[in-house]
């Protein structure tokens with residue numbers, strides 16, 4: 001069953017500095033029951049606004065939202081179901097726990113609002129505390145707990161009513177990297193126990209890749225691509241998604257007689273497949289870990305610079321006059337200045353449209 005459906009959802013805001021902006025633009029999406037679905041995109045691209053519309057905290061400018069087959073927001077028909085009747089659990093980026101309540105009372109709060117009887121409140125709260133590894137801390141106040149534990153309280157409170165849908169808006173962003181990884185795992189485990197449908201919002205691509213069944217990448221209110229993490233990483237639809245999902249090299253390439261050369265230097269061909277329909281100028285996209293650096297095969301160049309990282313070694317090499325980054329697990333194979341050859345194991349072609357939306361993106365991030 002489709003658990004979450006958005007149809008042509010648009011949200012416009014009037015801002016003092018930018019005038020009217022379209023925070024979410026004609027957004028359509030269907031999420032299956034039990035799916036963990038991530039929204040990934042840079043700050044200001046409309047992730048939180050979309051989530052707030054699903055939750056019922058934000059009015060729609062256009063479009064409709066359905067949860068579990070029921071219309072909860074339909075602009076045309078004036079349908080609006082308030083957040084508390086949407087059957088959702090939510091966790092936001094800031095540790096939204098009440099400092100004047102102990103752990104038990106924080107977690108039990110949504111059940112008290114529902115006027116549940118005392119013994120059921122105790123039973124369900126204990127289950128949520130157990131599932132989030134907070135048992136034993138019932139009478140402790142949040143100020144005596146770590147950031148990770150505080151975020152667990154928020155998580156326990158979100159799941160205590162056993163909602164069908166869990167909305168998580170950058171819940172791990174304020175945690176240190178180690179804790180973030182273990183919390184990812186815990187969220188996955190919780191999902192298995194409760195079979196939640198999850199929307200997980202993040203600007204961190206590794207988080208989205210680790211957690212999601214499917215994900216989407218957004219940019220300035222628009223959905224750019226929807227796919228599984230693996231497909232998205234291997235076949236990004238455009239340059240923006242390629243860059244967003246990991247490290248990228250983009251080589252400006254000239255195509256002549258079906259062969260590819262680095263722009264500005266036709267002295268040596270780049271060994272790669274060229275599509276028949278390729279434009280005279282293209283971008284060849286290749287990730288640093290998808291270049292095989294070796295002594296004999298491929299494009300001949302030399303090591304400009306070498307940086308030894310913890311697990312890998314990073315080389316800087318030139319193709320024509322363009323610098324590329326290569327990352328390989330082999331240590332000390334090449335020295336700075338030494339000749340080497342490059343094979344592009346997995347590369348993709350993009351049209352070089354020359355459009356750069358970074359300035360517009362940056363404006364949105366400031367607000």
Ligand code: ADP
Nearest residue numbers: 013015023042043044045046047048049364367
């Ligand atoms: P994200 O969560 O992806 O960082 P948001 O959904 O918070 O992005 O914001 C998307 C855009 O909408 C941004 O340009 C932001 O400044 C704008 N925006 C969000 N909320 C409001 C609001 N209440 N009033 C005016 N503009 C808003």
Ligand code: MG
Nearest residue numbers: 044047048049
């Ligand atoms: Mg946000």
